[in-house]
Amino acid sequence: MHFKSSVLWQKAMDWAETVYRVSGTLPREERFGVVSQLRRAAVSVPSNIAEGWARESRREKAQFLAIAQGSLAEAETLLLLVQRMAWIDETRLEPLMAGSDEISRMLTTLRRRFRPSP
Numbered sequence: 001m002h003f004k005s006s007v008l009w010q011k012a013m014d015w016a017e018t019v020y021r022v023s024g025t026l027p028r029e030e031r032f033g034v035v036s037q038l039r040r041a042a043v044s045v046p047s048n049i050a051e052g053w054a055r056e057s058r059r060e061k062a063q064f065l066a067i068a069q070g071s072l073a074e075a076e077t078l079l080l081l082v083q084r085m086a087w088i089d090e091t092r093l094e095p096l097m098a099g100s101d102e103i104s105r106m107l108t109t110l111r112r113r114f115r116p117s118p
Helices: 007-023 034-054 058-084 090-113
Strands: none
Touching (some): 034 058
């Protein structure tokens, strides 16, 4: 199966697109700060899922999925900071956090599949 057919990758792409759009509403002076970092972290999630998908060894696949999960946590942290700064309201944050949670659970499940056998 190609990574583009993966439900996980599709959800991560949709989520990254939403983060990208929402980040465009943040203060202009943060364009090279929080906005840039948030966008890089968000796009890193589906990118690392795709890269892991293309790897041959279980260990490499697991490594890229772990990086995707780390990027997801980074983006979540930045979103929470954005909320603390009152740059985004709860109604816009909630779907992003729910999507992040779903993707995180899916990544955890897939990472378990690629753990080395004892």
